[in-house]
Amino acid sequence: MEDPKHLEIVTHLKDHLIVSSELENVVALFKTLGDVTRVRIILALAESTLSVTELTEVLDLNQSTVSHQLSLLKQQNLVKGTRNGKNIHYELSDRHIMTIVDQVKAHVSEHGRN
Amino acid sequence: MEDPKHLEIVTHLKDHLIVSSELENVVALFKTLGDVTRVRIILALAESTLSVTELTEVLDLNQSTVSHQLSLLKQQNLVKGTRNGKNIHYELSDRHIMTIVDQVKAHVSEHGRN
DNA sequence: AATACATATTAAGATATGTGCATATGTCAA
DNA sequence: TTGACATATGCACATATCTTAATATGTATT
Numbered sequence: 001m002e003d004p005k006h007l008e009i010v011t012h013l014k015d016h017l018i019v020s021s022e023l024e025n026v027v028a029l030f031k032t033l034g035d036v037t038r039v040r041i042i043l044a045l046a047e048s049t050l051s052v053t054e055l056t057e058v059l060d061l062n063q064s065t066v067s068h069q070l071s072l073l074k075q076q077n078l079v080k081g082t083r084n085g086k087n088i089h090y091e092l093s094d095r096h097i098m099t100i101v102d103q104v105k106a107h108v109s110e111h112g113r114n
Numbered sequence: 115m116e117d118p119k120h121l122e123i124v125t126h127l128k129d130h131l132i133v134s135s136e137l138e139n140v141v142a143l144f145k146t147l148g149d150v151t152r153v154r155i156i157l158a159l160a161e162s163t164l165s166v167t168e169l170t171e172v173l174d175l176n177q178s179t180v181s182h183q184l185s186l187l188k189q190q191n192l193v194k195g196t197r198n199g200k201n202i203h204y205e206l207s208d209r210h211i212m213t214i215v216d217q218v219k220a221h222v223s224e225h226g227r228n
Numbered sequence: 229a230a231t232a233c234a235t236a237t238t239a240a241g242a243t244a245t246g247t248g249c250a251t252a253t254g255t256c257a258a
Numbered sequence: 259t260t261g262a263c264a265t266a267t268g269c270a271c272a273t274a275t276c277t278t279a280a281t282a283t284g285t286a287t288t
Contacts, residue, residue, distance in 0.1 A: 025222040031148030108139040
């Protein structure tokens with residue numbers, strides 16, 4: 001409290017930091033990206049559109065696991081699938097996501113944890 | 115498989131998608147940001163440097179909770195604390211984080227979930 | 229040294245999450 | 259319509275995570 005402005009800032013901070021629904025959405029998106037399987041799926045789809053079976057093979061995962069995680073990724077509008085006969089082609093719904101991932105990559109490498 | 119290039123891409127994709135330690139670090143960072151309490155702490159610290167007690171009051175949280183989450187945030191180099199007598203002043207260790215948060219905010223609002 | 233205040237840590241309980249099995253649903257081809 | 263393939267879903271289990279209370283540690287003041 002050496003800075004006289006500090007107390008004032010802190011006093012009013014509580015009112016400004018309302019728990020917005022936006023906060024919930026932001027956190028939900030981060031949470032979705034906070035899983036190795038899901039990020040691997042995203043990175044794979046960043047390379048090429050893939051069906052569930054292809055994802056299963058390429059990432060060496062259970063089909064059920066892939067479907068479950070794709071479902072969560074869809075809920076967050078991170079991927080979208082379009083049916084093509086028996087298969088469903090999944091792709092990133094938005095290139096924006098790769099920007100975010102790259103941003104985080106940059107942060108990680110800046111701190112030399114890899 | 116209507117595209118002849120597709121099979122080739124998929125075939126070789128498996129080799130390119132190595133589970134790097136970088137992936138683990140990226141995911142760990144996302145996971146850290148995937149919690150309401152931690153993001154609220156980050157948003158508060160984006161406004162002002164704060165002690166643990168101040169964070170506790172401003173965010174209306176248990177002191178123990180704040181300490182626990184600060185500990186996780188420190189592990190990810192998201193915040194740093196410097197002791198000042200009895201208090202420890204916490205601040206964002208890197209403005210970069212706000213860029214990431216803002217980026218995700220943008221993505222979220224683009225998809226009209228708030 | 230004793231006390232008070234600030235922060236960290238340990239342990240425990242409640243809840244959430246990821247995975248895989250089994251099965252259901254959807255789609256095409258014969 | 260039956261069979262084969264592709265994807266989704268319900269369930270159960272194992273594990274991880276978040277929070278809290280209790281306590282320990284660190285720091286300043288007297």
